[in-house]
Amino acid sequence: MTLQQAQKLQPGQRVTCPPDRGGEGYDGKVVSVGPETCKTWNGIDFLWVVVETPYQDRHKTVWPSTRLS
Numbered sequence: 001m002t003l004q005q006a007q008k009l010q011p012g013q014r015v016t017c018p019p020d021r022g023g024e025g026y027d028g029k030v031v032s033v034g035p036e037t038c039k040t041w042n043g044i045d046f047l048w049v050v051v052e053t054p055y056q057d058r059h060k061t062v063w064p065s066t067r068l069s
Contacts, residue, residue: 003045006065009033015068017051017061028053031060040066 001015009015009030019025034048046066052058 001065001068003037003047003065006033006047006049006068009049009065015049015051017063018067018069020067026054028061033065038064040064 011030011032013030014027015030016027017025028051031050031052033050037045037047039045044066046064049063049065049068050060051063051068052060
């Protein structure tokens with residue numbers, strides 16, 4: 001996801017989270033989007049996005065917007 005796409009995210013929207021640390025990818029619900037633009041180690045701008053998982057426990061995870069689609 002580009003920075004411009006991430007800046008348009010609203011709570012309740014769905015995003016796709018990739019497989020990570022042995023877990024499967026999933027479609028989650030945006031809870032919030034961080035206000036500050038950050039940079040990856042190679043200079044790509046991103047925002048931190050809090051995503052609620054679709055699983056029964058509905059825990060929340062934090063993702064850099066560059067990993068979401």
